[in-house]
């Protein structure tokens with residue numbers, strides 16, 4: 337077992353008393369692994385039958401979550417198809433607390449790499465608007481790619497500081513998740529860096545940053561809205577005391593519940609989650625879409641013939657790119673799905689379009705596992721179908737686009753996601 341920081345152990349001993357030995361014992365067990373069936377594409381029951389990795393029971397607090405075993409959980413073809421998301425089991429406990437209802441406006445304020453955003457998207461089932469925000473530009477790219485892989489059709493992925501975002505969306509969201517950057521005490525077993533970087537000073541710095549993030553969240557939450565705050569740390573300054581300080585500043589809020597998952601009590605690492613509700617009050621009006629020119633659909637409608645049967649709403653051309661946008665949201669934020677780009681008068685489909693299609697909504701090119709791996713590596717492969725754009729599928733699930741030319745499927749998987 338690795339050495340825990342002394343000041344951390346002392347504090348946990350004080351807090352846990354007789355439970356401390358069991359807590360320390362939990363560090364000798366390997367970290368639990370888990371996956372979440374992506375219910376935008378598959379039911380948990382179907383996933384159980386198809387899972388490419390050994391499953392080991394259900395995660396009690398998330399209906400689509402399964403404990404899983406083995407290595408390379410995120411390296412299978414079905415993972416590339418977005419059928420599941422690899423997520424630490426305890427980290428699945430916060431999103432159900434949002435109690436998402438159809439058509440709501442939901443903000444995930446600290447969203448990368450996207451575990452909780454893709455989980456939120458499952459609860460939304462394409463209705464309403466999800467703003468998934470990550471202020472770190474590089475991590476925002478990873479978030480975007482996970483949102484695409486999982487076939488989310490109703491999200492705007494933004495890269496803003498919480499303060500900037502709060503200037504734009506006052507009293508707008510029905511639900512906000514703040515999965516705050518924290519000292520990561522609950523991740524000591526999984527991430528060596530969390531142990532190395534831990535210090536009392538860092539806990540205080542995290543607490544100060546979290547308080548600022550919570551203030552921005554407060555401004556963006558509509559009257560009657562729900563705020564879920566979560567961390568993967570045990571530090572009271574970042575957890576219970578953080579919430580108490582927030583309530584002192586905003587006594588109008590009610591504290592619905594606090595959940596603290598401890599690794600000696602559950603199958604999972606440490607996680608904290610507090611659920612707060614704002615009293616009814618200001619609720620910002622819907623944004624309005626900019627007017628949509630009917631001619632904008634032309635190239636996409638032409639492309640669709642014989643390739644896709646799915647219907648898309650609010651089709652908008654912004655520059656050379658064509659999007660299907662969610663209702664009542666500013667077009668420039670591109671909340672929805674990128675359908676493709678018009679290049680020299682021709683339509684080139686976007687990866688996001690392939691990934692949000694359901695079986696029966698397209699004409700696919702089914703491949704075996706070896707060919708799927710070849711495709712995911714960015715290679716071409718031979719086939720016997722007619723020329724044209726095809727969605728490459730494995731077990732019926734889209735992996736991305738290829739263009740068939742005289743018996744050769746040319747690879748159109750974006751370079752950044754090839755394996």
Ligand code: SAM
Pocket residue numbers: 427445446447448449450451452453470471472475497498515516517518545549
């Ligand atoms: N919710 C994510 C998930 O489930 O995949 C994990 C989020 S992680 C715990 C916290 C995120 O907050 C990181 O991606 C980090 O870049 C971001 N972050 C760091 N400083 C921030 C700040 N001052 N305001 C908002 N987000 C910040």
